[in-house]
Amino acid sequence: MPAWLPEALIFFSLVFLLLQESFAGERGVTPLLAWGAQALALFCLPFLPGEASLLGGSFLLHPQALLFKAIFLLSALVCTLYAVERPNPDREGRIRGEFLMTLQASLLGAMVLVSAGDLITLLIGLELATLPAVALSAWARRNPQSGEGGLKYVLLAALSSALLLFGFALLIGLSGSLALEAPARPLPLQGLVLALLLAGAGFKLSLPPFHLWAADVYQGAPTPVAIWLSTASKAAGLAFLFQLLQGPLAGALPDMLPLLALLAVLAMSLGNLVAVLQQNLKRFMAYSSISQAGYLLLGLLDGWSDAGLAAMLYYMLVYVIGNLVVFGVILERERDCGATEIEDFRGLIRLRPGLATAMLLGLLSLAGIPPLAGFTGKWFLFAQAAAGGWYWVVLLAAVNSTISLYYYLRIVRQMFIEVDGDLPVRGDGGTRAGRIIAAGTVAICLAGILPWLYEGMRGML
C-alpha cells in the first residue's frame, strides 16, 4: 500500500464533506464520510511500509510516525462517533458537515506533523493541527464560555506560533538548512532557539507555564472537542517534541534534562494541586491532563532510548484510551442532565451502573492503580526516569500519584458512596457511545494485564 494512503483518505473525506454540505445542505451530510474514512485509514496502517520517504524527503514514514497516527486516528474516530451520536446543539453547536470537516483538517495536520521530514512541513503540520482546533473550541455559538475559551485559545495559540516561527527562523537562518536534523556545528544563540522551540511544544502539551489556556478551553469547548484537545492534540504536542528532539535539538538533549525534569515536576504538581479544588469535571480533567503530561516527560529523562520512547508512546496510548472513556461518560451525563459539575455524578452507580463502572476504571487507570493499563504505563515511565538516576523526580512523581488518587477518588465517592437522598436525572442512555465506552474500558483492563501491546510497540521501534 502506498505510504500516503491514510492522509489521502482523510483529505478526500474532508473535500467530500465540504462538497456534500455545499450541495446537499447541512442535513444532507452523512457522518459516515468522516468516520468511515478514519476507520479505513486506521485499518490501513498495519499494511503500510515500515520505512518510506516521499516528496524528496519531506514526508517520511517510520514506525514512530505509524504509532502516532494510530493514536490520532483512534481518538479522531471516537470523537467523531461521540459527536454525531445525539448531539446537543445548545451546548455544542451544530455537529454536521463543517464541524466534521474541521475535525478532519486538524487530524490531517497532526498526521502530517509526525511524518514531516523538514522544518517547513513540520510547521505546516503543527499549524494545520492547531488552527482548526481553535475554531472547534469556539463552536458552541450560544454558549458564552465556549467563545471565551476559544478567544483565549486563539490568542495564546497565536503567541506560541509567533515564538515558534521566530525560533524556526533563527534556526534556519543560522544553520542555513531546512533539514530536520541536528546542526553540524554549535549555533550561536542556541539557548534562545531551544527556549523558543520548547515554549511552542510546551503550549501544545499544556506544560506549565504554558498551560493557562487549558482549563477555560476544556470547560467552554463542546465536550467532543475537549476530548480531541485532551487526546490527539496532546499526542500531537508530544510528537512535535519528539520531532524536535530527534532533529534540531538532538545534541542539546543531555543539557536539557534538568530543565525537562523541572518542567515535568512543575506540570505534575501544579496540575494535581489545582485539580483538587475543581468543581467542574471538564476543568478537573484539564488539570488532570496537565499533570499527565508531566508524567509523560519522565520517559525522556534517561536520555533518548528506544525503551523510553516505547514507554512514552505506550503511556500516551493508555492515557488516550483512559481519557476517551472518562470523557465519554462525561459526555453522556452532559447530554442526560445538561451539566458537568462533579455534583451531577452523585449516585451514578444507582442511576447508570455501567457508566459508573466505566468511569471508575477509567479514573483508576489515570491514577495508575493496578492491574489497569495506567499502572503499567506509569511504572515503565518511572523505571525509565530511575534508569537515568532521577530518583528525586520519581519520588515527586510518586507523591503526585498519591495526590492525584485523592481527587480521582472524590469523583468515585460521589458516584459510589454518596448515593442517598435526591439523585440527579437518570437519563435514557442506550446510545452507541455506551458501546465505545465499554470497549475502551475492556481495553484498559486487558492492556494492564497482557503485555502484548507494549511488546508490540517496543518491537516496532
Added chain:
Amino acid sequence: MEFLLPVLTFFPLLAALVLLLIPARAEGTLKNAALLLGLVEFALSIPLFTGFAPAVAGMQFLVDLDWIPLWGVSFKMGVDGISLFLVLLTTFLLPLTILGTWNAVEHKVKGYLILFFLLTTGMIGVFVSLDLFLFYVFWEITLIPMYFLIGIWGGPRRIYAAVKFFLFTMAGSVLMLIAILFVYWTTSVDGHHTFDLLLILEHFRASGSTQTWLFAAFALAFAIKVPMFPLHTWLPDAHVEAPTGGSVILAGVLLKMGTYGFLRFAMPMFPAGLKALLPLLIALCVIGILYGAWLSIAQSDVKKLVAYSSVSHLGFVMLGLFALTPEGVTGGILQMINHGISTGALFLAVGVIYERRHTRKIADFGGLAKVMPVYAVILSIVCLSSIGLPGTNGFTGEFLILLGAFKTQPWAAGISATGVIFAAVYILWMYQRVMFGPVTHEVNEKLKDLSAREFIVFLPLLVLIFWIGVYPDPFLERIGPAVEQILSTIRTS
C-alpha cells in the same frame, strides 16, 4: 497441583464474576452462592497443606512464567512455611466471615460480597508473589475493595476513615516503589535486570548506607500496614467505621501483609539496613506494645478496644521477628496466625452484640452472661486466647516470642512482658463490664443467645484456638525450616 497457587489466587476473582451474574434482588441466592464459593476456595487450599513437604526450606508449588520479559517481570509464585499459613488463614477466614456476617449487611449485599472476593484475590496474591512487580500489583489491588468496604458499608464517619486508610497506605507504598526501582536497576543477572525476588536475594549487593535507605523505604510501607507506632493512627478509625466483615479481614489478614512484607522482602533483601535500624525498630515495637495496651484500657467502645489491642499484639509479632532468633521469628509467624484467629473471633463476637443492639459502648451492656450463656462461654475462651492463657494459641505464640527475644533483646523483652499483664487488664475488665453484674439496661434482658449459624461460625475458631495451644507441632514443623533459611540469609550477607 502444579498450578494450585494461581488457582487459589484467581478463583475468588472468578467467584466475583459469578456473583456479578446473579441479580441483586436475589439476596438469599447471593449469600448462599457466596458461602458455597468461599467453601470451595477453602477446600481448594487444603491440598496446599497436605501436599506441603514440612522438611523442605525452599519454595514449594513454584510457578514461574514470563509476563513482561522485556522488563524482567515474571509471573512467579510459591509458598514456604511462612506464607503457607497466611494463605490458609485467608481462605479459612473467607467462608467464616461470609457466614458470620450473614445478616450484618442490610443493603447492597451483592456489591459487598463481590468486593470481599476481590479483596481475597489481592491478599492471597501478596502472600504468594515472588516477583517484586507482581507483589506490588497485588499490594495495591487490595486498596480498592477495602476503600469501598469501609466507605459504603461503614459507620457514620466512614468516608473520613476510608480516605485516611487509602492515603496512609498509598503514601507508604510511594517510597517502596522507588526502592523497588533502585533494586531493579542495580541488580544485574547475566546482563539482565530482574524483579525476581529469589534472583535479587542472590545477586543484589549494596553498601551499608544504601541498604539502610532501601530498608527504610520498604519498612515505611510495611510499618504503616502493620501498623507500628507511631504510624498506627489510621487503624482505629478504619476498624471502628468498617463493617464487621471488613474488620475481621482487616485485622485477620490485611495487617499481616505488613509483617509478612518485613519478613519476606525488607529483612532478607537488606540485612545491613536491618541491623543499622534495629535499635529504633525494637524501641517502636516496645512502645507499640505498651501504648496500644494502655489505650485499650481507656476505651469505652468495644470495637475500638479490640482495634488498639491489635496495635499491641502486632507489636509482639514484630518484636519476635526482630529478635532474629529461630524461636522469636517462629513465634512471630505463629502469632500472626493466632492474632488472625483470636482477633477475627473477637470482631465477630463484637458483631454479634452489635447486630442485636446497634451499639458497641461497653456502658450499654452488663450482665449479658445471664441472658446469653453460650455467647458468654465462647467470648471468654476467645478473650483468654487473646490474653495468651496457657492451653490457648496465644500462649504458644507469645511464649516463643519472648523466649526468642530474651536471647538477643533482654531489656526489650522484659519491658514487653508487662504488655501481657496489661492485656489481661483491658480484656478481662471489658469482659467483666459486659458480661457480669446485674443487667443494667432493660433492652438487654430479652437478647437472644447465639443462633445455630453463629455457633457454627465460632466452632472452627475455637478448635484452632485449642489445637495451636495444645499441639502446635504441625504448625511449627512447617514454619521452622523456612525461618532457618531466612535467618541464614540475613546472617551471611
